[in-house]
Amino acid sequence: MPMSQHKAPIALSFEAIDDLIYDARSGDLDALKTDIENLSKEHGCSAAAIIESAVDTEEESEGGTGACLLHWPAANGNIEILSYLLTTLSSASTPSSIINHCNHSGNTPLHWAALNTHLDCVKALVEAGADLDVKNDAGHDAVFLAERTAWSTEQKEAEEKKNEDEAEAQAESGEDKENGTRKISKGEEVVEWLLGCEKGAGLESGVGAEGEGESSGNSESKGEEMEGVEKTNA
Known part of the structure; x- marks a missing residue:
């Protein structure tokens, strides 16, 4: 099933996205901040734009998840990284649709946080604007x-x-x-x-x-x- 229609503001390389996802998945906040800062300078854009653009777009058949950076700390219960990402996104001039981004299975970051019963992450996402009504591909x-x-x-x-x-x-x-x-x-x-x-x-x-x-x-x-x-x- 197709992912939610979120348009990435910056065309990041596969390697750059892979590095950011690795940082978010492994829970390395310092590395994540550094990589986002460096990419922001390289592309002459805000840190929020980098976060919005870091989406795993590889096909599911090739091992892709369709997940954005928010999915990983939400699923792993890493409230520190999730809070950093949400705070950075909130600094953008317009609200970002990335918070409700659906992966290849139609799951948003909120789905993953709820599935793994991470209440702090659920609260942070909802308070940041996550939509509770979104249903995944299984309904x-x-x-x-x-x-x-x-x-x-x-x-x-x-x-x-x-x-x-x-x-x-x-x-x-x-x-x-x-x-x-x-x-x-x-x-x-x-x-x-x-x-x-x-x-x-x-x-x-x-x-x-x-x-x-x-x-x-x-x-x-x-x-x-x-x-x-x-x-x-x-």
Whole structure:
């Protein structure tokens, strides 16, 4: 599927884009700042323009992701790099569409942050203007991905408890022995925040308490296997 129609303001070389993506993926903030500064001087443009232009446009069949620089720290939970990129983009004279850029699977940086249950990154993206209504190629928004992650974690924990005694099961499920409540998972925290924020007023839960929904039980969600991304358990 085609990526969102974001027009790169600067024609960066493949090598330059590859270096920037490597910096963002590996979490090397100093190298990322240096490379962006050098490219900004080389092309006589703003740092924001370099960030907007650094998109992996290689075909998916050739190993390309279609991701922009924001995707990687969002997926890996690197709030420091994500904040730097968002702050730099905010200095531009006009709002950038790169924050809602869809990769080859239709996933935005917000999709990746929600899928990997990084609440700080989710908050930063939404506050910077990320659109909560965007659906990926599988028809899922960020809320659905976060909720399914939470539900999958809950199912896994339930399966692990089958052959354990009650006391051990209670400890592993995170139940509070004093009041019998279950600790909320990272995925559930993301869902609750998204549904409770101002932009999420019209959104609805996708999976539901019983794990039912448009694709509960379906392991396919394009973009879940992300090269260079550290998967986070909810």
